[in-house]
Amino acid sequence: MPKRGYHHGNLRQALVDAALELIELRGPTGFTLSEAAKQAGVTPAAVYRHFEGREDLIAEAALQGYEMFADLMDYAYQSGQPSALAAFEATGRAYLAFARKHPGHYISMFESGISINRTPELAAAANRANGVLEKAAADLSQHIPADKRPPASMFSAHIWAMSHGVVELFARNSPGRASPFPPEDLLESGIGIYLRGLGLVAPDR
Structure with a gap:
C-alpha cells in the first residue's frame, strides 16, 4: 500500500x-x-x-465514529420535527446511511469487540447516539396507551437491532448473499410492520 x-x-x-x-x-x-x-x-x-496497542487505535476510531454517528442521528431526528413519526423514520435511514458512508468506523464501533465502556469518552459518545434513537422512540410511543406502551429503551433496541441486521446482511456486500430488495426498502418496510403492530401506523388498505 x-x-x-x-x-x-x-x-x-x-x-x-x-x-x-x-x-x-x-x-x-x-x-x-x-x-x-x-x-x-x-x-x-x-x-x-x-x-498503547492495536485495540487502543481501534478504540479511537470507534470514538470518532460514535461522535459522527451521534451528530448524524441528532440531525436526522431534528430534520423530521415536528412530526414524531417522520423524526423516528429519519433516524432509521440515518443509521443505514452512516454504515454505508463510514464502513471503517462502523466496523470499529460494532464489530471490533471493543467495549463502549473502555473509556468514559467512548461510553459518553455511544450513549449519546443511543439516546437520540431512544428519544425518538419515546416521542412516538406517547400515542400508545400507557398500559400498552413498551419502554422506550426496548422500542429503540428493537429498531436498532433491525437496522443493524439489514446493514450486516444486505448493505455490506456479505459474500454470497444478495439482497432481494434494496436495503432502504427492507428497513423501511420492517419499521413499518413494527409500527403497525404497535398501532402507530394505520394498516394498509
Whole structure:
C-alpha cells in the first residue's frame, strides 16, 4: 500500500485514518500496528507515542465514529420535527446511511469487540447516539396507551437491532448473499410492520 504521509502535529489522526482503511479492507483483527504505521508513512515506533496497542487505535476510531454517528442521528431526528413519526423514520435511514458512508468506523464501533465502556469518552459518545434513537422512540410511543406502551429503551433496541441486521446482511456486500430488495426498502418496510403492530401506523388498505 502507498505511504500516506502526514503533517507535523497530525500523526495521531493519520494513524487513525490508516487504521480505518485497513479495517475496511481486512477487518479489525486483520492488520498490525506496523502495517498501520507503514500506511501512515511513519516508523512502527512512532505509533506508541500515541497508542498503547492495536485495540487502543481501534478504540479511537470507534470514538470518532460514535461522535459522527451521534451528530448524524441528532440531525436526522431534528430534520423530521415536528412530526414524531417522520423524526423516528429519519433516524432509521440515518443509521443505514452512516454504515454505508463510514464502513471503517462502523466496523470499529460494532464489530471490533471493543467495549463502549473502555473509556468514559467512548461510553459518553455511544450513549449519546443511543439516546437520540431512544428519544425518538419515546416521542412516538406517547400515542400508545400507557398500559400498552413498551419502554422506550426496548422500542429503540428493537429498531436498532433491525437496522443493524439489514446493514450486516444486505448493505455490506456479505459474500454470497444478495439482497432481494434494496436495503432502504427492507428497513423501511420492517419499521413499518413494527409500527403497525404497535398501532402507530394505520394498516394498509
